[in-house]
Amino acid sequence: MSTPSTPKKLRRIAILTSGGDAPGMNAAIRAAARAALDRGVEVYGVYEGYQGLIDANMKLYKSPRELCNIINKSGTYLYTARCEAFKTPEGMAKVIENCKRRRIDGVIAIGGDGTFRGATDLSKHGIPTIGIPGTIDNDITSTDVTIGFDTAMNTAMNMIDNLRDTCESHARCNVIEVMGRWSGNIALRTGIASGASAIAIPEIPFDEDAAIQKIIAQKEQGKRSFIVVVSEGLVGYAEKLAKTIQEKTAIETKFARLAHIQRGGKPTLQDRLLASELGYTAIQYLFEGKSDIVVCKEDGKIGYKNISDALLVDRMFKKKMTEEEYAALSAEDKEWMEARCAKLLADMQRLYDIANNIC
Ligand code: ADP
Numbered sequence: 001m002s003t004p005s006t007p008k009k010l011r012r013i014a015i016l017t018s019g020g021d022a023p024g025m026n027a028a029i030r031a032a033a034r035a036a037l038d039r040g041v042e043v044y045g046v047y048e049g050y051q052g053l054i055d056a057n058m059k060l061y062k063s064p065r066e067l068c069n070i071i072n073k074s075g076t077y078l079y080t081a082r083c084e085a086f087k088t089p090e091g092m093a094k095v096i097e098n099c100k101r102r103r104i105d106g107v108i109a110i111g112g113d114g115t116f117r118g119a120t121d122l123s124k125h126g127i128p129t130i131g132i133p134g135t136i137d138n139d140i141t142s143t144d145v146t147i148g149f150d151t152a153m154n155t156a157m158n159m160i161d162n163l164r165d166t167c168e169s170h171a172r173c174n175v176i177e178v179m180g181r182w183s184g185n186i187a188l189r190t191g192i193a194s195g196a197s198a199i200a201i202p203e204i205p206f207d208e209d210a211a212i213q214k215i216i217a218q219k220e221q222g223k224r225s226f227i228v229v230v231s232e233g234l235v236g237y238a239e240k241l242a243k244t245i246q247e248k249t250a251i252e253t254k255f256a257r258l259a260h261i262q263r264g265g266k267p268t269l270q271d272r273l274l275a276s277e278l279g280y281t282a283i284q285y286l287f288e289g290k291s292d293i294v295v296c297k298e299d300g301k302i303g304y305k306n307i308s309d310a311l312l313v314d315r316m317f318k319k320k321m322t323e324e325e326y327a328a329l330s331a332e333d334k335e336w337m338e339a340r341c342a343k344l345l346a347d348m349q350r351l352y353d354i355a356n357n358i359c
Pocket of ligand 1: 018019020049050051081082083084086087111112113114115116117118119121135
């Protein structure tokens with residue numbers, strides 16, 4: 001492999017995972033660390049996210065052989081934590097001091113939108129930082145996919161299949177809440193893949209009466225087992241819906257929350273591949289002198305967005321953008337952000353319509 005010349009300012013870099021863990025994070029750590037080592041740069045693996053930068057809790061990797069056999073492991077090898085102290089001037093001062101002392105002049109931060117806010121703060125304090133989207137929720141608007149999403153969907157689908165087995169034996173309905181704090185991505189896709197009678201997600205209005213009528217009609221056609229998948233983003237709704245379905249259909253209806261089981265498990269091939277691509281490319285960008293960006297995958301191509309843009313388009317999609325923020329956008333930014341949000345919503349609507357037509 002060719003070894004491009006190392007820009008002088010990059011002597012050592014640090015890699016961390018922060019926020020919620022996601023299967024495939026280890027593959028991203030491995031790819032980024034090895035790509036940096038390949039360029040002759042030493043790598044610190046920082047434990048417990050930004051907390052590890054404050055506490056100087058890190059390990060120096062000098063050889064790619066120190067990152068063996070982690071690509072197939074679940075969780076995050078570097079552990080993760082939520083760190084409020086990082087947001088304070090004192091916390092940041094500690095981070096800067098620790099980075100200077102260890103000659104760290106670039107950081108790769110793997111996580112979700114909170115992690116990217118931290119990456120922006122680090123970049124502003126003179127430490128070039130690049131974000132990699134790692135979250136099972138797939139709720140980062142600027143990328144089509146995030147690390148962990150595929151594994152979480154497969155885990156949820158397999159759990160729902162198990163529930164289906166027992167529903168079929170007992171002639172029951174099961175309402176299952178799957179993860180997705182602001183997002184119906186896991187619910188929509190696992191709902192289709194597990195043959196759900198109805199799917200409820202935050203992005204598209206849910207017609208409860210129509211769903212109940214459909215379940216009644218299916219029962220009359222001879223169906224014995226019924227699966228309804230609800231996103232966690234509709235806070236508290238899944239449990240209520242289970243009660244309503246039982247009352248209105250007279251079908252015994254159970255509620256299940258899959259919760260953190262979706263965060264664990266061996267990463268799928270798709271997640272290992274995505275994490276390897278994103279981790280490797282993040283290092284290329286760092287060596288090109290880029291900073292304060294998040295690596296994204298859109299329409300099959302790896303690219304990047306400035307973190308401020310990524311956070312804004314995210315706020316737009318999740319309807320959290322204020323009027324002031326909207327008014328401050330340039331015409332060009334408005335155009336691509338609105339197009340991006342419209343595309344994501346159209347993709348979801350298309351899948352939602354398919355789900356409703358084939359159950
Ligand atoms: P995720 O990255 O999965 O969205 P969090 O929102 O918990 O998870 O963020 C992870 C960590 O990123 C936080 O514990 C904190 O250390 C850092 N962080 C979050 N928000 C900010 C912020 N506004 N400014 C600086 N750092 C932040």
